[in-house]
Amino acid sequence: DAKTTQPTSMDCAEGRAANLPCNHSTISGNEYVYWYRQIHSQGPQYIIHGLKNNETNEMASLIITEDRKSSTLILPHATLRDTAVYYCIARDDKIIFGKGTRLHILP
């Protein structure tokens, strides 16, 4: 398993881009980077995943460094509804969640 480390919490102003970092320095070549989020009292929700290339979907962008030892999830225009715990996971088979980053979007 690649251990991931994330900041415990972050703040971001509403309307600004939220950039959530994740370190996975021991990641192996076939391990994907996944991001999920969990809004209060709900089950986790898939956001995005990638292997080497940067990825973008309707929710977010994922930037993976060339050496794949870290990545950044970008929420381009954060809203209050983006307040949640964000989990970064690097696994090649089953996904196991760590403690994540608690993102607070400030009005």
Place this chain on the structure above:
Amino acid sequence: GAGVSQSPSNKVTEKGKDVELRCDPISGHTALYWYRQSLGQGLEFLIYFQGNSAPDKSGLPSDRFSAERTGGSVSTLTIQRTQQEDSAVYLCASSRNPLAGNTDTQYFGPGTRLTVL
């Protein structure tokens, strides 16, 4: 289509009683996971089923916890002789096939909130 469903949504039980929690995964998903989440804490992996393979039970906290998956679909998590520290939200997730292309997007159910008095 239908997502992952869990029942009951809430369960209150007395210390020492046994409880069964049910998970109905998305049809066709071969992988099924159980997690639990204590108040204010992150997700704690419990057990993982993949197809007909032996389940990965490495996250079960004690031998009071067990799980079955019948017919490769519905799963039941059983907690025997419940203790107050078992109080948590128990979440189930399923995924299509984590062994195909090394990807595993999990879809979560709403969870069962267990309270042990």
